[in-house]
Amino acid sequence: MARTAEKLDEKIRARNIRIILDVATDVFSRKGFDGTRIAEIAELAELPKANIYYYFSSKEEIYSTIIANLIEGWDDALSKLRADREPAEALADYVRTKLEYTRKFPRESRLFASEIIQGARFLSQKDRAHMRAATDTYAAVLERWMQEGRMAKIDARHFFIMLWGATQFYSDFEPLACDALHTRRISAADYDRAAETIVATILGGVIPRTETTERS
Template identity: 80%
Template structure:
């Protein structure tokens, strides 16, 4: 009975945290950090305000948890860049995974963009170091491919900046993307077309043709 109750408590906790973060993401993305109130998050989550503070000590902690969740999603996409893979396949999968994530989580993407534009006030030093370390590790993989003659000699960090910009644009600046594509709203087909275009463009510039015999 005790184990059953414990599992039920864990399930309720996980559900409530998910609800709080989902609601908070929506409010933060619309109103920004300063314009968001715990009371509003509680009301929209249909939870007592005390419950919010039971799971999170402050508005800053909720905000940081949302950013951490986003970074974790990006890490999953970045995991495609591995030394044991063929560069073309690795970049293709990374680009598609990144676009898929931003298509499924546009609010988180816009929230992060807003956070950076406002000076990264709440992006913790731990998160920044984590992102730098992840970039360093994947840049080393690309440098290895270049040294092996498996791809063109490009600056790995500038390449990542280019890929981040291309994949994030569709959510961060959706109205502009819609205008460019003559759409009222982006669809799954638009994201598929974006992935194919980015993949072809990037691979055409960095993957070397096979040596002639």
């Protein structure tokens, strides 16, 4: 009897925490940390405001919990860049994976962007160190490809920044992207076309080679 009640409580508890984090992600991503009101999170979660404080001790704790969960998406895409793969194929895969992430989790992507713009106040030193290390690892992969003559010699870190900026734009700056594409919403097809354009541009460039050169 006591056991059953405990299990039920545990279920309700897990469900409420999940709902709170879900709607909080939505509000934080649209209004930033300071612009978000606990009352709005409570309303969307369909819980009394006091219950939010039953599960989390403060607004900051909710926010930090979400931030900490975001770093994973970063790793997944970068892991596509294995040194033993064909550079063109690996890079195309990376761009597509990164765009897929931002398409599937636009709120999370925006929340992260908002946090960085405001100076990365709540991004922990541990998470930052982890991201720095990941960048180092994969910059080394690109540099190895360059030494092997399988990739043009450019600055790997600036190249990464270029890809991050290009891929995140679609969710983070959605109103601008919609205006540019003359659409009211960025569709899955738009994301596909974005991937196609980015991949074609970074792999082959946009300026045709001398007249005698043929594209295979």
